[in-house]
Amino acid sequence: MQKETRVVVVGGGLAGLSAVIRLCELGAHVTLVSVTKVKRSHSVCAQGGINVAVNLKGENDHPHIHTYDTIKGGDFLADQPPVLEMCHNGPHLIRMMDRMGVPFNRTSDGKIDFRRFGGTLYNRTAFAGASTGQQLLYALDEQVRRFEVQGKVVKLEHHEFLRAVMDENGTCRGAVFYDLFDMKIFSLRADSVVMATGGNGVIFKYSTNSTICTGAANGRLYRQGVKIGNPEFIQVHPTAIPGKDKLRLMSESARGEGGRIWVYGDSSKTMNAPDGRTIRCGETGKPWYFLEELYPAFGNLVPRDVASRAIISVVDAGLGIDGKKQVFLDLTRLDTHTHHKLEAILDIYEKFTGDNPRLVPMRIFPAVHYTMGGLWVDWPATGDPDRFTRFRHMTNVSGLFACGECDYQYHGANRLGANSLLSCIFSGFVTGNEVMWYTRASETGPLTDALFKNSEVKEEAFKQELLGRKGKENVHILHEELAGIMVSHGTVVRSNKGLSHAIEGVLEIRERFKHIELGDKGNHLNQTLQFANQFEYMIDIALTILQGALCRDEFRGAHYKPEFPKRDDERWLKKTIATYDPETRLPKITYEPVDVRHLKPVERDYTKATKITPELTNLPAKIPLVTELDYGRS
Amino acid sequence: MAEVKFTLKIWRGTPRHQYFEEFEIVLIHGMNIVSVLMEIQKNPVSKEGKRTTPVVWEMACLEEVCGSCSMLINGLPRQSCSTLIEPLLHETGKDVITLAPFSKFPLVRDLYVNRDRMFESLKRVSAWNPIDTTFSPEFGPTVSPKEQDSMYTESTCMTCGCCLEACPQFSSSRHFIGAAAISQVKLFNSQPIGSLLKGERLTALMDKGGISECGNAQNCVAVCPKHIPLTESIADIGGEASRHAFKLLFGLPN
Numbered sequence: 103m104q105k106e107t108r109v110v111v112v113g114g115g116l117a118g119l120s121a122v123i124r125l126c127e128l129g130a131h132v133t134l135v136s137v138t139k140v141k142r143s144h145s146v147c148a149q150g151g152i153n154v155a156v157n158l159k160g161e162n163d164h165p166h167i168h169t170y171d172t173i174k175g176g177d178f179l180a181d182q183p184p185v186l187e188m189c190h191n192g193p194h195l196i197r198m199m200d201r202m203g204v205p206f207n208r209t210s211d212g213k214i215d216f217r218r219f220g221g222t223l224y225n226r227t228a229f230a231g232a233s234t235g236q237q238l239l240y241a242l243d244e245q246v247r248r249f250e251v252q253g254k255v256v257k258l259e260h261h262e263f264l265r266a267v268m269d270e271n272g273t274c275r276g277a278v279f280y281d282l283f284d285m286k287i288f289s290l291r292a293d294s295v296v297m298a299t300g301g302n303g304v305i306f307k308y309s310t311n312s313t314i315c316t317g318a319a320n321g322r323l324y325r326q327g328v329k330i331g332n333p334e335f336i337q338v339h340p341t342a343i344p345g346k347d348k349l350r351l352m353s354e355s356a357r358g359e360g361g362r363i364w365v366y367g368d369s370s371k372t373m374n375a376p377d378g379r380t381i382r383c384g385e386t387g388k389p390w391y392f393l394e395e396l397y398p399a400f401g402n403l404v405p406r407d408v409a410s411r412a413i414i415s416v417v418d419a420g421l422g423i424d425g426k427k428q429v430f431l432d433l434t435r436l437d438t439h440t441h442h443k444l445e446a447i448l449d450i451y452e453k454f455t456g457d458n459p460r461l462v463p464m465r466i467f468p469a470v471h472y473t474m475g476g477l478w479v480d481w482p483a484t485g486d487p488d489r490f491t492r493f494r495h496m497t498n499v500s501g502l503f504a505c506g507e508c509d510y511q512y513h514g515a516n517r518l519g520a521n522s523l524l525s526c527i528f529s530g531f532v533t534g535n536e537v538m539w540y541t542r543a544s545e546t547g548p549l550t551d552a553l554f555k556n557s558e559v560k561e562e563a564f565k566q567e568l569l570g571r572k573g574k575e576n577v578h579i580l581h582e583e584l585a586g587i588m589v590s591h592g593t594v595v596r597s598n599k600g601l602s603h604a605i606e607g608v609l610e611i612r613e614r615f616k617h618i619e620l621g622d623k624g625n626h627l628n629q630t631l632q633f634a635n636q637f638e639y640m641i642d643i644a645l646t647i648l649q650g651a652l653c654r655d656e657f658r659g660a661h662y663k664p665e666f667p668k669r670d671d672e673r674w675l676k677k678t679i680a681t682y683d684p685e686t687r688l689p690k691i692t693y694e695p696v697d698v699r700h701l702k703p704v705e706r707d708y709t710k711a712t713k714i715t716p717e718l719t720n721l722p723a724k725i726p727l728v729t730e731l732d733y734g735r736s
Numbered sequence: 737m738a739e740v741k742f743t744l745k746i747w748r749g750t751p752r753h754q755y756f757e758e759f760e761i762v763l764i765h766g767m768n769i770v771s772v773l774m775e776i777q778k779n780p781v782s783k784e785g786k787r788t789t790p791v792v793w794e795m796a797c798l799e800e801v802c803g804s805c806s807m808l809i810n811g812l813p814r815q816s817c818s819t820l821i822e823p824l825l826h827e828t829g830k831d832v833i834t835l836a837p838f839s840k841f842p843l844v845r846d847l848y849v850n851r852d853r854m855f856e857s858l859k860r861v862s863a864w865n866p867i868d869t870t871f872s873p874e875f876g877p878t879v880s881p882k883e884q885d886s887m888y889t890e891s892t893c894m895t896c897g898c899c900l901e902a903c904p905q906f907s908s909s910r911h912f913i914g915a916a917a918i919s920q921v922k923l924f925n926s927q928p929i930g931s932l933l934k935g936e937r938l939t940a941l942m943d944k945g946g947i948s949e950c951g952n953a954q955n956c957v958a959v960c961p962k963h964i965p966l967t968e969s970i971a972d973i974g975g976e977a978s979r980h981a982f983k984l985l986f987g988l989p990n
Contacts, residue, residue, distance in 0.1 A: 138804065139804075139851075141895055142796050142804050144796070144797065147802075194872055197872035197873070197874060197875050197876075198871075201876040202864075202865050203864075203865040203876075203924070205879075205884050207881070207884060207888075210881065212878030213875075230888060230891075231888050233892065236801055236892070237888070240891060247855075283844060312802065314796050346767060346771045347771035350798070350799045450799050454766075454818065456820075622789040629792055630790055727871070730871065731871075
């Protein structure tokens with residue numbers, strides 16, 4: 103009998119749970135580790151929907167058009183073969199989620215309904231009210247619970263990943279964790295480790311992310327030599343509710359359902375439109391729907407980077423509502439039926455601001471939202487000679503895989519709205535398949551206790567060192583300062599001067615961090631120790647973001663540097679790779695070519711558009727489905 | 737404008753070592769309970785000026801969709817992220833807000849309790865659709881918009897535990913499964929694929945701690961942050977369970 107494959111999956115959002123389900127289906131035994139109850143993972147915050155080109159609206163939509171929109175939305179920085187396969191798997195995955203019982207909104211005849219989202223002209227977004235991520239997560243969580251009852255999954259919730267354990271050949275053989283209730287350090291052995299730990303919005307503190315999205319796991323692996331891809335690409339969502347503790351997302355679906363963005367016009371002012379025109383800033387005292395005027399074809403549904411830049415330039419021109427950093431998102435004209443579909447988010451707005459958005463326009467402003475970059479993962483393409491000698495979604499460390507927001511795949515320089523839920527589920531399934539092949543193909547030597555003991559000792563030493571630090575600094579105050587630097591210099595508008603200044607600022611924080619004193623020195627659910635340990639690695643990731651941005655002298659997707667106002671394919675059609683240099687403790691930046699085999703880069707224009715079926719080139723003969731038993735092997 | 741201050745009085749500590757500690761806070765417009773606890777982390781000094789440990793609590797999304805940050809606020813089970821300070825001070829006319837951990841779940845520390853029992857209950861009632869494989873050449877059966885609407889509402893349950901904390905029949909020493917899991921039975925029994933396990937779920941609810949132990953106090957529905965019609969679910973499932981018991985008794989087909 104074949105030996106049972108034992109896998110550790112770290113993170114229980116959409117990607118982690120998808121990987122677990124696929125692994126269980128294929129007969130593996132999984133230990134699922136999460137800092138929280140997996141049902142409380144950040145996927146719950148995704149509101150608007152999931153993109154799949156099933157063409158139920160008679161628009162001649164097709165996975166090829168979805169592929170085209172995604173590649174163009176990402177400003178041609180995404181490798182194209184994985185995007186193609188994700189879009190082709192979309193219709194299959196939505197049927198799976200339907201069978202799992204996700205309460206998608208329905209048409210009058212009982213079929214799944216679709217709405218329009220940003221960066222496309224098609225109604226391609228399936229949704230469950232305005233909490234689609236929550237509903238998808240619950241459905242996957244339920245299936246994993248079913249496997250748990252069958253004994254195929256063991257959950258370790260309230261545990262945190264600290265480091266991967268690599269053998270003398272550099273192959274990942276397990277990982278070190280601590281129990282957040284008693285802070286005890288231990289390791290787990292595994293044939294493979296799958297990371298699915300999400301994005302890093304909390305580095306910016308004021309973001310739409312959950313407080314658990316620190317990005318620390320990526321930082322820990324980066325320190326161990328794992329490559330980070332495209333770290334400088336951070337998505338700023340155009341519409342969030344300003345707040346003291348976090349910036350709460352106001353879904354793109356609000357605009358997909360007809361919500362309009364405006365400020366009071368001022369005809370004495372002018373702005374440069376993207377098509378070269380100089381336009382007047384509306385009529386004084388009257389609503390100026392600036393996105394509709396700047397981008398006639400896509401209007402309020404331009405991609406997020408485009409909308410965020412427009413809002414910031416309008417506010418910089420002095421047109422913010424009440425002179426503040428806010429613009430109106432107006433849903434007051436929508437009918438009750440539409441308001442009902444958006445109830446979850448309208449309730450959030452009302453609860454946190456006290457204003458009823460059905461009666462008065464919402465006041466919103468852009469906020470850090472999504473991490474396009476992340477752990478570099480491999481993708482041997484279908485039909486390529488090396489397809490079955492390399493493994494999809496494996497990092498540069500053998501046996502260490504990554505999926506979901508913590509990896510760098512699919513979204514290039516900017517993610518399209520409602521593509522994240524698809525990429526998380528798809529990449530989780532891909533990873534499940536590939537892990538099984540990897541463990542069957544790999545020959546690993548015997549393990550020694552010393553290997554794991556040594557790794558545990560390193561973490562125990564760092565824990566004791568943190569507990570023993572003495573000084574005047576408070577880690578939460580340092581976090582606010584780090585966030586201040588990152589938001590000022592690392593978000594919508596960047597400059598080389600600002601980025602250099604920011605790197606100095608972050609290094610100064612790293613220095614001061616040595617002089618923290620923890621307000622809690624105990625071993626019982628010590629959240630201060632937990633955060634201080636994470637902060638060490640958040641600093642590393644912050645430096646990769648800033649350094650990647652400093653090097654990239656062009657304007658691409660979410661990376662906008664007015665000094666270099668154009669996309670520069672000749673010099674910059676390449677992916678940023680950041681590796682940790684233990685000598686300098688700074689990121690070393692190198693580049694890799696982008697796989698553009700299916701679509702030659704074209705101008706990314708959203709001012710005009712017609713529905714065309716794009717011609718994709720070099721397509722594989724057959725695209726495998728991730729739920730097929732052999733995933734394209736036969 | 738003059739600075740307005742208020743006091744946060746927190747019932748904190750570890751099992752068998754709980755005590756009140758007070759913190760004085762300067763009111764800022766828009767503050768909620770979580771943002772105040774975050775302020776305390778930056779300078780953990782009590783009202784008497786004593787340096788203390790930062791308060792421990794559970795949080796994640798801060799937009800009332802993850803269910804993490806449940807606690808007793810002025811004695812009521814609520815989500816702390818969506819509880820704004822100003823209306824609370826205004827409603828009570830006092831300048832003190834009291835926080836305490838849920839009392840019906842094992843205390844871990846300060847405001848952090850262990851709600852594992854709720855997740856075990858979801859296993860007991862088979863709260864899932866029993867799909868055969870993930871391979872999906874077809875969509876599931878059609879669902880009317882009306883059916884979808886009630887499924888969606890029931891499916892927004894975030895396992896926060898407010899309904900159980902408020903329930904007089906639920907406690908750490910008793911077996912009653914509580915409203916959250918019963919409502920999930922209603923949800924999955926109404927799903928086309930989920931209904932295939934209808935009998936098993938009803939049988940599970942007829943055991944010790946099952947639906948018959950509901951005392952109909954209706955506290956659950958009053959405190960549910962997602963406005964799930966929990967008492968309707970309990971009534972519906974109660975009726976179904978009785979019919980199911982009758983069928984089992986006489987060996988009738990389901």
